[in-house]
Amino acid sequence: MTDGGLDATDPRTLPGFFDALADGELLGGVCADCGQVLLPPRPACYACGSRAVDVEPQSREGRVFSYTAVHTPPPAFAADAPYTVAVVELADGGRLLGRVTADYADVAIGDAVELTVREPTAAEREVALDYETDWPVHVFEPR
Amino acid sequence: MPQPVIASVGASPLGRTDLPGRDLFSVALAEAFDGLPDPADLVEAVYVGNQSESYEHQIMYGTLLAEWAGLRHVPAERVEGCAAAGALALRHAVKDVRNGEHEAVLACGVEKMTSAGTSGATDALSAAFDRAIEQRSGITAPSQYALLAQRYLHETEATERDLAEIAVKNHANAARNPRAQFPKEIDVATVLESDPIAPPLKLYDCAPVGDGAAAVLVTTAELAADLDRPQVRVAGSGASANNIAVAERDMTDVAGARIAAETAYEEAGIDAAAVDIAEVHDAFTVCEALLAEAAGFAPAGTGYQSYRAPAERADGWTDVQLSPSGGLKARGHPIGATGLLQALEAYEQLTGAAGDRAVEGAETALLLNEGGVADAVTVGHVLTTAEAP
Numbered sequence: 001m002t003d004g005g006l007d008a009t010d011p012r013t014l015p016g017f018f019d020a021l022a023d024g025e026l027l028g029g030v031c032a033d034c035g036q037v038l039l040p041p042r043p044a045c046y047a048c049g050s051r052a053v054d055v056e057p058q059s060r061e062g063r064v065f066s067y068t069a070v071h072t073p074p075p076a077f078a079a080d081a082p083y084t085v086a087v088v089e090l091a092d093g094g095r096l097l098g099r100v101t102a103d104y105a106d107v108a109i110g111d112a113v114e115l116t117v118r119e120p121t122a123a124e125r126e127v128a129l130d131y132e133t134d135w136p137v138h139v140f141e142p143r
Numbered sequence: 144m145p146q147p148v149i150a151s152v153g154a155s156p157l158g159r160t161d162l163p164g165r166d167l168f169s170v171a172l173a174e175a176f177d178g179l180p181d182p183a184d185l186v187e188a189v190y191v192g193n194q195s196e197s198y199e200h201q202i203m204y205g206t207l208l209a210e211w212a213g214l215r216h217v218p219a220e221r222v223e224g225c226a227a228a229g230a231l232a233l234r235h236a237v238k239d240v241r242n243g244e245h246e247a248v249l250a251c252g253v254e255k256m257t258s259a260g261t262s263g264a265t266d267a268l269s270a271a272f273d274r275a276i277e278q279r280s281g282i283t284a285p286s287q288y289a290l291l292a293q294r295y296l297h298e299t300e301a302t303e304r305d306l307a308e309i310a311v312k313n314h315a316n317a318a319r320n321p322r323a324q325f326p327k328e329i330d331v332a333t334v335l336e337s338d339p340i341a342p343p344l345k346l347y348d349c350a351p352v353g354d355g356a357a358a359v360l361v362t363t364a365e366l367a368a369d370l371d372r373p374q375v376r377v378a379g380s381g382a383s384a385n386n387i388a389v390a391e392r393d394m395t396d397v398a399g400a401r402i403a404a405e406t407a408y409e410e411a412g413i414d415a416a417a418v419d420i421a422e423v424h425d426a427f428t429v430c431e432a433l434l435a436e437a438a439g440f441a442p443a444g445t446g447y448q449s450y451r452a453p454a455e456r457a458d459g460w461t462d463v464q465l466s467p468s469g470g471l472k473a474r475g476h477p478i479g480a481t482g483l484l485q486a487l488e489a490y491e492q493l494t495g496a497a498g499d500r501a502v503e504g505a506e507t508a509l510l511l512n513e514g515g516v517a518d519a520v521t522v523g524h525v526l527t528t529a530e531a532p
Contacts, residue, residue, distance in 0.1 A: 014275050039390075040275065046386055066297070066394060068289035068341045070281055074269050075262045077281035082339075085282055087290055087390045095390040097290075098280050104342060109297050124279070137279060 003043045003051070011055045012041045018135040021117055026138075028058040028094050037094035059091035060115040061143065069104035076127040088113055088140055100140045113140040147240040148374040149526070150247075150360045150367035151175045152487040157355040157475035158324040164199055164255040167356035168208050171251065171480075175358040179370060182212040185360075187245035189219040190235045192228030192252030193479040195267040199255050208251060225271040226426060227514030228252060229357065229482025230382075230522035236361040237377045237524075246366050252480035253356040264352045268478075271515040273388045285349055285427065287389055287516035289341035292429035294394045296343060301447035303343050306428040307334035310347050310472055312450035313425060317469025319500035322487075324353050324475030348428040350470075355477030357484045364529070373494040378413075379525035381406025385518045392517070395444075399518030400437040400511060407509070408439075411525035415439030416461050418525075419505040420492055422485035424513040425470040434511050435465060437518070463509075464502050467492060482512035482522060489526045506531040 008015035011027045017040040020027045029041030032054055036047035039058070044051050067086035070077070077083070084100040084107055096115070100107055117136040125133050153174025155167040162170070176182055189212065191204040201207070205219035222231045229252035236248035256264050268284040277287075295301060311331055317323035334347035367374040383406070385399030386392050408414055415438055423438065425431040435446035445457040453462035468474040468488035471481060489508035491497045506528045514520040 018275075046391070065390075066290040066294040068286045068293055068344075069339070070283055070286045070341055071339050072261070072265060072283060072285065072341070073281055074266045074283060076266075078262070080281065083281060085280055085286055085290070087394070097277050097282065097388065097390040109293070128279075132279070135275075135279075138276075 006043070012043055012053065014040060015131070017041060021138065022136045024117065026058045026060050026115060027055050028092065029053040030056045037092060039094040039096050058094055062088040062090035062113055062115070064107060064109055064111045064113060065089045065095060066109060067100065067104070067107050076123060079123065086113070086140060096138070098138050098140050100142070102142050112143040114143050116141050145240055145243055145363045147237045147361055147377045148364050148367050149377060149486060149490050150362045150370060150372040150374050151179060152357070152359050152490045154322060154357040154484060154487055155355050157322065157477060158353045159257045160354040164201065164253045164356065165207055165211050167255065167354060168251060168253050168358070169211055171356040171358040172212055175360055182249065183214055185247045186212065186214055186217065186249045188217055188239055188248045189214065190232035190248070190250050191221045192232040192482060193221050193223065194225055194228055194254055195270065197263065197267045198258050204253070208253070212249065224520045225514035226424065226478050226481055227512045227520050227522050228479045230485070230510065230512035230524065231482070233359060233361070233482060233486055233524065234380050234382060234522055237380050240361050240363055247360065247362045249358060250361055250483060251356065251358040252483045254477040254479040255354050256352045256477060257354050261352060271519070277388060283341070284516065285344055286341035288427040288429060289344045290389060291394050291433065291517055292343050292427065295429055295432065298395050299444040299447065301432065303335065304331060305447040306343070306348055306432070307331045308450040309425065309428040309431050309447070310334045313466055313470040313472040316467050316500060317473030319498070320469050320474055323469045323473055324351060325473045344427055350426045350472050350476035353475045353477050355475060355480045355484070357480040357487055359483050359486050374529055375490050375493045376527045376529060377524060378527045379407035379410030381410065381523045382521065383518070384520045387515060387519055389516045395433070397433045397437045397518040397521070400434055400513060400521040403521040403523035404438045404509065404511060407523035407525045411527065413507060413525065417507050418461065418463050418509045419507050420464050420467055420489065420502050421509040421511065422466055422468060422488050423470070423511045425466060425472050426476060426513070428472070430513065430517065431465060431470070433517065438509055438511060467497070467500050467502050482510070485510040485512055486524065486526070493526060493528045
């Protein structure tokens, strides 16, 4: 185990992951023993328990695995509702949940999407914890 | 090894109530200890299932409820596992009795969900999801389960109408349950035409927000006999966590729930076919379908048939009756109390106290209580009558 050296620049921590994402790079943990992709990266593989996790760039292209629309949002997102949310399976095998910039009626399982990032809105900064305020927000755009 | 049993149960009214959490507990406790010595003369430890301090800005629920029960200088703590908190409290009590540490432990649960309105409850429940990715995307409890439902409808022959039928069945059961939050029957059209919450889930696919408390006294078989109380054996207990992020799971196989159930079966020395009744965590209609499969009652992809009579279900289904209480959907779902309300239903069913909703001949019950989205953590218990083989 080498986790003792983890600091906020390491992409196996959330600040490190989001710093890279702000630069347009989606990093995943890839288990050296079983190949499981971990989004975001972390020190251990949930699939096999190995702590031999490499950090590798991930494709930002994927397909909708499941989706819905949020009609009853948390208070912070009330102005956005209804909004579409999906679980997306990325081309390199990892899965990520995020918003889709399309109406619910225009989305279907299997649709091709691409991950993009944007700055948090004022409303999102309002509810962000101190350490989150500069983290980018990822959204999926239909391809 | 002492045999843990449930020796008494009690609950507050469920739904929108005018009592704060501690007072709801006092009502549940009074029922559970009616005809028994005072709690101070029996109870050696207290576990409190409680989801969130955001409803009442209150933590230290272990200390608070021990005090309200008249107990001092006993171990007391709150346990948290979102909606599985109540069953975790039961599990801790069972383990304490089983390992001989205590002879009588109070497992209780409480939630006062209506105090912050729907938006406050939505916000509190969203805290159960991974903060970094999922909460920041604006996901909610219904929309998380909608992702499961969408995928389930995609992979199986189930339809939105089938999910609606699960709600209809549970309301019909609740109509015979005097404890239920919604003791009224509904029809399929009511479900299908209700407001969209997170498609394909609609308002009537969702368990309600509500207040409530439940108390369950866990003792040894010997003590329950001394107290002259009907007793139900806790023959097995299991728990399992799965990934917190729903995206990382198999979205139609709730593997954590399956392991929790199988662990409980193994401890009890039974298999799924031996279960007569099951109280499963139908926070959303699709949950009942998924949990019927995870519990081994239904072949993969057929759990949605839980509303049908046993003879009308797919080959390979057992003849189990699901959620005779009305389930979370219609009996009510005051988060921290839910796992204990499941135990209460099983206790009443297995001791002949279930009145009009009694399932004839029921000797073995499975309880499955989930926390977070689906099987982020699941707790399973097998309860049997004292006479069961």
